[in-house]
Amino acid sequence: MVKHSFSKILWAVGWGVISILTLAQTGCEKKENLNPQDRTYYMGFTPLPYALTPAAIDYTYTQLEQSADIVCHHFDDGVPWVEALKDTAFHPGLQQDWAYRKSRTLPSQKVFLAFTPIRFDRVALASYRAATPNMDMPSPWNTYSFNHPDVKKAYLTYCKRGIDFFNPHYFLMGIEVNLLLKLNPSLWQDYLELHTYVYQQLKKAYPDLPVAVSVSGIDLLEGYTDADHAQQTEGLTQILQQTDFLGFSLYSYQTRYLTGDLPTDMFSQLFSLTSKPIAITETGYPAQRFSVFTNSITFEGTEDKQDRYISQLLTASNHENMLFVINFVLRDYDQLWQAWGSKDDITILWRDTGLIDENASPRKGFQTWKSYLKIPKK
Template sequence: MPGRRFRLLAWLAVGGLLQGCGGGSNPAPLPPPATDTRTYELGFTPWPYAASPDAVNFVYSEIAARGDFIAHHLDAGIPWQEALDGIPYPAAVEDEIRTRLDRTPAGMRTYLALSPLNGARDGLASYWGDATNQPLPPPWDTRSLDDPAVITAYTNFAADLVRRFTPEYFNLGIEVSELALNDIAAFDSLVAFTAAVAGALRAEFPDVQLMASVALKSPDSPETAILRAALPDLLTHVDAVGISVYPFVFFDHENRGDPASLPPDWLSQVTALAGGKPVAIAETGWPAERLTIPAFGVDIASDAARQDAYLGRLFAAAASLDAQFIVWFFLADYDSLWNDLLQQDPIARIWRDTGLYDENLNPRPALDTWTTELDRPLE
């Protein structure tokens, strides 16, 4: 869920480049599942750790070497009017798309994700024009998600991206669950939107697995109760369900920095939402350093051993769910980017130290665990 205001800041940074708490013992990683194969593919997003060509080159190189697929996560707005009219996108949009396509390793499978929602997940996605996350111009600033113009524009843009990226999986609604928590009335319009968009895309791309993703909360929380009531109407229109899960900060159990304290159903709770559909971990991560954000009163104890332990638990839980894939969102810590372009934004601090490499590109133990899992053949 690198989301909300952080996503606004983050896309400004990357777009420019590419043109709880407490102690307890450090748990050992769980052993890998007792099979010689794995069901899930492994991949990363191309998020750079610094505002430099070297950082961009490094992450794309590592993605090719350490993953089965690449995750292109486009969450910075939609070129609404251009997509509606079928005219060329603004240069910044086209440059971003072309650069991602050019840098994607040849022959590598792709997971593509797009959002109809804004960074706050409480309304229509912002405008992607000369820059990302620009204010919606009239009349888009008054249109609802089920407006025919919104559905047509989004479908046109999504279809163009699917043609160009040729993904195996296309997430047409990143973290749609958040709208149910923020504006349940607007969520009804999102259900109609999803039905229309999914129907149009399925007709043109019958072999692409269509998804929507859910940001998991604590299994017994009031938020999860709302999601269990609201989501089935939307998820019936997609082929698979994505999971966005960062329990070290968005769950409410004790000792959140220690993966040994995770609720038993921390990941399997998705089965109550997915309605028997295949699931995938669309984004996740865990800090390898203590997470302190004074502005939010956050102080969560973690370290490299606990990050490694989380990865072991993640693999075991994903295997039990027969998950389709796992996206570890940040390959390397982005201290440099956080201090520079992100201006030490407190929300961006949540994910800063979740890399499998630290800020100096020293590998962490979790990287060995990831590589060992990658070496197991896919079923």
């Protein structure tokens, strides 16, 4: 059975979720349905399956063939540091995963490849990827920081091998990198050294390939989370010096507003942070009500709210000449969540963000998605 990365589901929310407990939730504003004459961006998903079964994996890729013109191959479960440094073969399991993904991506679909040197909890150097994802770092790797010469060499090799294998149209060399600045700022300068080195070397080797990093969009908007706005703004300025476009990881319900009304200028604020091309490298919105931490926090998600979010996002993105939009989860992963024990912790945060529900029924947001997908891409 092909193994896929699920570390996004396990990612620890860094913005202090408990602090939003006392914030009021409000109703939905009226949905606007503003289909443009032309679509400026590609639309896609990751191949994250709703269960770890061959049938679920096949279902997901079949749906991607019909519902996406770009596929995001998102790797957030460690780096094969040892093998990359030696430039030897990666573990067979990782090679098989790469080969299967490539075999199930249509030639007509664009490929967005996302790697990261940052651990999935965004506080340290990425874990080791070998026989299984997110393995403990072997010695002496467990003593290295981002700017160690071996880290630079190994990560660059890993990126090059991924690019050579997948031949992507867009490459992300870091995922939600500003969360490292937020959660462990002592490592930020070390990371920037790696960031600069890898970007410059990749541009020498692949001058025509758009290379970038993504940032947590909600942490760049003042007052949306508990992030230090001045610190985040400075970090963004540093990042933008070495990137071809800027990717936004956007989960608006993980802010002080929860699933209530968002400020009407959220998208315009976010998209005006840079004059460079932009992309929504991952996003999602829950279509069902759920609680976390023993009902301490409740998210009043509904199908209509999800549909409104998708419609507003796709409309705003077209106005901004977006490169592409990735909705991370295609189908709700209730089966996977139940296999983990139906916990009410952070593993549930993205469970209901699929545009197809757990029973394989398309939601309103999926119909909105498909209506935009039918619009000719410029």
